[in-house]
Amino acid sequence: MTTSTTSLTAESTAALFSRLREANLAWSAVYPGESGERQPVHTVYGGAHLFKADTARKMGGVALRFFEEYFPNPVTFARALGLRGAERLPSTGEEIAALVAAVAADPAAARKVSEPAWMAHQVYARVVEKLTREPVEDFRIDYEDGYGNRPDAEEDSHAIAAAEEVALGMEAGTLPPFIGIRIKTFSEELRPRSVRTLDHFVTTLAKRSGGKLPQNFVITLPKVVIPEQVETLAGLLALLEAKNGLAAGSLKLEIMVETTQSIVDARGQAALPALVRAAGGRCTGAHFGTYDYTAGYNITAAYQGMTHSSCDFAKHMMKVALAGTGVALSDGATNVMPIPRHKGSPEKRLTPEQVLENRTVVHAASRLHFDQARHSLIEGYYQGWDLHPAQLPTRYAAVYAFFLESLDAASVRLKNFVEKAAQATLVGDVFDDAATGQGLLNYFLRGMSSGALTVDEACATGLTLDEFRTRSFVKILAGRTK
Numbered sequence: 001m002t003t004s005t006t007s008l009t010a011e012s013t014a015a016l017f018s019r020l021r022e023a024n025l026a027w028s029a030v031y032p033g034e035s036g037e038r039q040p041v042h043t044v045y046g047g048a049h050l051f052k053a054d055t056a057r058k059m060g061g062v063a064l065r066f067f068e069e070y071f072p073n074p075v076t077f078a079r080a081l082g083l084r085g086a087e088r089l090p091s092t093g094e095e096i097a098a099l100v101a102a103v104a105a106d107p108a109a110a111r112k113v114s115e116p117a118w119m120a121h122q123v124y125a126r127v128v129e130k131l132t133r134e135p136v137e138d139f140r141i142d143y144e145d146g147y148g149n150r151p152d153a154e155e156d157s158h159a160i161a162a163a164e165e166v167a168l169g170m171e172a173g174t175l176p177p178f179i180g181i182r183i184k185t186f187s188e189e190l191r192p193r194s195v196r197t198l199d200h201f202v203t204t205l206a207k208r209s210g211g212k213l214p215q216n217f218v219i220t221l222p223k224v225v226i227p228e229q230v231e232t233l234a235g236l237l238a239l240l241e242a243k244n245g246l247a248a249g250s251l252k253l254e255i256m257v258e259t260t261q262s263i264v265d266a267r268g269q270a271a272l273p274a275l276v277r278a279a280g281g282r283c284t285g286a287h288f289g290t291y292d293y294t295a296g297y298n299i300t301a302a303y304q305g306m307t308h309s310s311c312d313f314a315k316h317m318m319k320v321a322l323a324g325t326g327v328a329l330s331d332g333a334t335n336v337m338p339i340p341r342h343k344g345s346p347e348k349r350l351t352p353e354q355v356l357e358n359r360t361v362v363h364a365a366s367r368l369h370f371d372q373a374r375h376s377l378i379e380g381y382y383q384g385w386d387l388h389p390a391q392l393p394t395r396y397a398a399v400y401a402f403f404l405e406s407l408d409a410a411s412v413r414l415k416n417f418v419e420k421a422a423q424a425t426l427v428g429d430v431f432d433d434a435a436t437g438q439g440l441l442n443y444f445l446r447g448m449s450s451g452a453l454t455v456d457e458a459c460a461t462g463l464t465l466d467e468f469r470t471r472s473f474v475k476i477l478a479g480r481t482k
Contacts, residue, residue: 031324033435034442035284036471038449039328040137040178041399042386043287047146048162048181053169056176060135062389067131070338070362071124071393073100078120080363081370081394083401085116122404127396130451135392137450138178138383141166143197144185144222155193159200167208180218180254186229195236202251206244213250218284222256223292226265227278230255234280253282258289259296263317272321283327287385288315290332306332306372315379331376333385338365338394366394373398382446396451403452406443414440414461418476437473445471 046055071077075096078086090096103110103121111118141162143155150158162181169175181201184194198219205213221233230253237251255275257263265271276283290311294304305311311332318329340358344350350358369391376384377398386395417437444461445468447453455465467476 032326033324033438035326035328036445038177039383039446041382041450042136042384042395043138043140043178043330044136044386044392045140045142045146045182045333048141048143048158049147051141051162051165053165053172054174056136056139057174059389059392060131063135063392064128064131066338066390067127067393070359070366073097074103074120074124075099075117077124077127077393077397078116081367081397081401083116083119083123083397084405086120088114088116089120119401119404123397123400126400126451127393130396131392134177134451135389136176138180138216139176140220141179141181143194144182146182152193152196155197156200159197160204163201163204164208166205166214170209170212170214175214178216178218179214180216180220182220182222182256185223186221186232187223198236199240202240202246203244206246211245213246218252218254220254220256220287222289223258224255224275225259225261227274230275230278230283231280234278234282237282249282251282252284253279254285254287255279255283256287256289257314257318258292260293260314263314270317270321272318273325276322276325276327285328285330286318286322287330288318288332288381291335293332306334307375312379315381319380328383329381330383330385331379331381333387334369334372334391335387336365336368337388338362338369338390339388362390366390370394370398374402377402399450400452403443403447403450407447407453407457410440410443411457411461414444414463418462418480437477441468441471441473441476444468 044056044059052058071080073096075086075089075091077083078089079091090099099114099117100121103114103117107118107121110121143159147155147158166175166179181198183198184190186194219233219237221230224230233253237253238248240246241248241251255262257272262271262275265274272286276286288311290306291304293314294308294310295301297310299308299310315329315331322329339362341361342350342354342358344354373384373395376382382399384395386392414437417440444453444458444463448455448458448468458468459465463476467479470476470479
């Protein structure tokens with residue numbers, strides 16, 4: 001028996017490769033990877049009736065005063081939150097003061113003596129800096145659960161007033177880097193009110209700002225259950241752009257996953273891909289709503305919370321459905337607020353027992369928030385909701401500790417990875433693990449954008465700031481092999 005030695009020719013494979021190319025390109029269009037843009041570490045929700053142009057700045061002031069009162073030094077903060085190794089830190093006043101002074105004087109030397117002390121100092125100092133410089137990363141002006149149902153005239157006035165405040169904030173430079181509004185759901189009962197608020201807000205904002213939108217402006221649609229709700233919002237946004245002279249596609253939206261139907265649809269299929277497609281390219285994020293979801297799941301109130309197994313399942317489904325699409329994911333909120341139980345005043349001083357009870361309550365709620373934010377980070381959710389200024393210190397503490405704990409190992413990995421990858425490319429070897437390199441790069445990009453890592457710490461990897469600014473591992477390799 002003879003075996004053909006005829007080689008495959010371009011002509012014989014052309015049709016096969018043409019179909020494969022079309023399929024590859026179609027797949028890449030759906031799964032382009034992470035957007036590479038900055039993602040906020042949280043979204044702070046507040047009622048629209050309370051929003052002012054300087055709300056974010058005022059929240060920072062409240063958070064700082066709270067922080068200084070209940071966490072007067074790094075050791076107290078570390079022990080209250082349970083930072084790694086905090087149990088080995090001193091507990092008496094004189095010992096704490098001496099340790100804080102030593103670490104502040106020479107952090108590098110102190111780290112060799114006590115890693116927990118160094119960590120406590122670094123997290124504490126970076127939280128203070130963040131609360132002073134940029135206390136809120138993302139704010140959502142809320143017309144839904146945080147606002148309630150009000151007479152039409154009242155909600156109309158709040159839609160117009162909030163839009164005017166956003167325009168003032170744009171002029172004054174007081175808005176957070178991300179901002180938007182949450183309208184009511186598009187159920188038949190609430191859709192008319194929701195659309196009316198959306199129209200009033202966008203039209204007023206465009207008029208007052210001269211046709212400009214704030215940076216990273218987004219409209220949040222809650223309780224999404226069917227693609228037609230998202231499709232309708234996308235269509236309305238196109239109409240509002242045309243009406244107000246806004247650039248086509250400039251109004252973005254995000255969806256809220258608050259029902260089981262947002263996870264699995266009536267046909268038993270994953271619902272999220274269809275919901276995102278219905279946005280026509282406008283969907284930038286999907287936010288998980290912990291308490292509506294667990295309530296709809298028949299979890300009793302006592303056990304509703306971010307770490308319930310039903311929430312983990314839903315968030316894993318969100319990850320599987322939307323990984324690689326460029327749609328940012330956010331976890332929900334901790335609804336136990338770190339608020340003192342007793343209120344004092346110059347006329348009514350608190351008793352020592354009341355002071356102690358306040359401290360105990362605040363520390364316990366802060367630890368809960370810290371632990372739940374850390375749970376989200378471990379699960380790959382780098383964003384969550386915050387509901388009160390007192391949650392800002394623990395949100396940033398959780399993020400900063402998470403990144404700092406992995407800094408040394410990640411630095412070595414990225415440095416070695418870039419060197420080996422660049423060398424392989426330089427000598428003509430095939431290098432196809434760019435996703436791993438991009439993942440390492442994203443760690444540093446997220447760390448720097450949140451304030452968890454400094455530029456110097458990131459550049460210790462051997463990459464330059466300009467290379468980090470490309471936000472692309474492939475571009476970095478291309479630049480190093482020219």
